[in-house]
Amino acid sequence: DSGVTQTPKHLITATGQRVTLRCSPRSGDLSVYWYQQSLDQGLQFLIQYYNGEERAKGNILERFSAQQFPDLHSELNLSSLELGDSALYFCASSLHFTGGARTDTQYFGPGTRLTVL
Amino acid sequence: SQKIEQNSEALNIQEGKTATLTCNYTNYSPAYLQWYRQDPGRGPVFLLLIRENEKEKRKERLKVTFDTTLKQSLFHITASQPADSATYLCALDRTAADGLTFGKGTHLIIQP
Numbered sequence: 156d157s158g159v160t161q162t163p164k165h166l167i168t169a170t171g172q173r174v175t176l177r178c179s180p181r182s183g184d185l186s187v188y189w190y191q192q193s194l195d196q197g198l199q200f201l202i203q204y205y206n207g208e209e210r211a212k213g214n215i216l217e218r219f220s221a222q223q224f225p226d227l228h229s230e231l232n233l234s235s236l237e238l239g240d241s242a243l244y245f246c247a248s249s250l251h252f253t254g255g256a257r258t259d260t261q262y263f264g265p266g267t268r269l270t271v272l
Numbered sequence: 273s274q275k276i277e278q279n280s281e282a283l284n285i286q287e288g289k290t291a292t293l294t295c296n297y298t299n300y301s302p303a304y305l306q307w308y309r310q311d312p313g314r315g316p317v318f319l320l321l322i323r324e325n326e327k328e329k330r331k332e333r334l335k336v337t338f339d340t341t342l343k344q345s346l347f348h349i350t351a352s353q354p355a356d357s358a359t360y361l362c363a364l365d366r367t368a369a370d371g372l373t374f375g376k377g378t379h380l381i382i383q384p
Contacts, residue, residue, distance in 0.1 A: 157315065159315075188371055188372075190374075197375065197376035198361065198377075199374075200372060200374075203371050211371050213371050243313075245315050245316075258303075258304050258321055258365075260318045261372065262318070263316050265314060265315055266313075266314070266315055
């Protein structure tokens, strides 16, 4: 158990809908990362928040948004869903951040499996 | 952008032998490289990190090498066991940003 929790575990919805995925980082971790994993694309970095502020953006679509709240939990909002958005969505957390000279280990949650019908 | 290549085909190894997985990258040299293990339907689990100025890193039965000239990392599992069967992902730090760039992973199968 990594200490990172994600809800819900599974989500089935229809095209055009909007969903919210929730992540609670490990106790004490300030950074939260969101990743999308599909069979053809592998694990893709979407966005990172550090202590409530957006720190880095990856391959995140404009239909997707995220935020990190004062208690450090994070939510990923996916709107106008398309069939191609079906994937596993992982949240990871680290004490501070990775990149440059820092190499804080990222701890991944169990993921949310999103199915868009 | 950074491109990472890992063997897309499954790697079958006899129990007790050494499994060697390859990670090749292009476009720039990362400050460090990480290896993760992922079991079906679960999140990746961090295994080892090696920095650009390190040639080799070991942890129990695991060994990672990093050749910045070849732009390649090798991940070895010695005395492999069926419980080592999983997908192994290599990840690099992203250019001027946080978050990691992952390879698609190699599925390792240890045959008893």
